[in-house]
Amino acid sequence: MANTPFHVRSRVWIADQKGTFLGEGRIQLLKAIEEKGSITKAAHSMNMSYLKAWKLIESMNNSSEMPLVIRTSGGKGGGGTILTTHGEKAIRLYQELNMRCQEFLKKEFEALNKKY
Amino acid sequence: MANTPFHVRSRVWIADQKGTFLGEGRIQLLKAIEEKGSITKAAHSMNMSYLKAWKLIESMNNSSEMPLVIRTSGGKGGGGTILTTHGEKAIRLYQELNMRCQEFLKKEFEALNKKY
DNA sequence: GGTCGTTATATTTTAATTAATACAACGGTT
DNA sequence: AACCGTTGTATTAATTAAAATATAACGACC
Incomplete structure (x- = not known):
């Protein structure tokens, strides 16, 4: 089973009781x-709606004791x-x-392919 | 940053060019x-529609040289x-x-928490 | 050849998610 | 106090995904 057309992929995330952080x-x-x-x-640059970006940030800041971003509306340039x-x-x-996880999986998957 | 309310979660999957296998x-x-x-x-036991299950199996069998399941319709008991x-x-x-990945991430995440 | 419960497939209906739109609030700057 | 571009929020439209429904085909068995 060495040399398959397959590769391994992964997603990792940090979560608390409320969900993903x-x-x-x-x-x-x-x-x-x-x-x-x-x-x-930022939202526009990655083809995301402002609303979705706002919700994500709201969720992140709510899950963290210290905020990850600080927002200002109004003022110089609008905020x-x-x-x-x-x-x-x-x-x-x-x-x-995330990088370490991907490296780990790549090695493990190659080892599995050699083994079987 | 030791002892946070957070934990690490992950999903791993095997894919080829066509998508996930x-x-x-x-x-x-x-x-x-x-x-x-x-x-x-099987589909009923996991609250999945037959159609969705069928598509998943079709996809898996198509991505693999050797089929993962063999299906028979008709015959004793209907198939x-x-x-x-x-x-x-x-x-x-x-x-x-998957298990090894989760163990790896758990250790790495704990190490990060101690470090920072 | 009738019966059974399954696989296979198409079609319709419903639900959920996402995107789009609109507008109020903000506050430094001029 | 008018202006600016941003944040904040609600509402509606559009798109996508999922679910439900219906029906044909299958073939060993009696």
Whole structure:
């Protein structure tokens, strides 16, 4: 069974009792916000509706003691939202965990293919 | 950051170019078929429509050189479907891979929590 | 050849999700 | 106080997914 046309894929997410806290889509959104400086622009850049992005952020901030982003409406340029250091750390930790998981699965899957 | 209310969750699946071949739902379906001896009963036992179950099985058998199940319609008792040895092996291998992934992630997540 | 419970398939109906639209609130800046 | 682009929120429309329904085909068995 060595050399199959198959590959292994995975999704990992962090959750609490209420549901998911951080997942691949949420991390991607956080990174877009970090880059663009606003929810509106971030959502648009990744073809997501503002409403969906807003709900995701609301959920994340509610699940965390310290907010991941801070939002301001009104003011210079109309407002915007920026990541907290806590938000930046969340991105790094998730991505490291996710990358390690993918590497682990790749090795395990190749080992299975050789074995059988 | 040690002791958070969070935990890590994951889904792993095997895919080819056409899409997913084996995932958690498909494995659960295979196991139900193994137990019940028919698609109809298996689907019903897991609150899945016969149509959805049939499509999943069709997809799996199409992605695999050797079929995972063999189906017979008509005959004694109306027919039924049973797993091939290849299908039985697929269940075992997926579940082992999935279990190892979950153990790995649990350890990694705990390590992250201690570290930060 | 009639019966059985299953597989196979198409069609319709319903539910759920997502997208689109509209507009109020905000508050520094000019 | 008017302006700006954003956040916040509600409502409606559109799309997609899922479920329900119906029916034909199958073939060993009696």
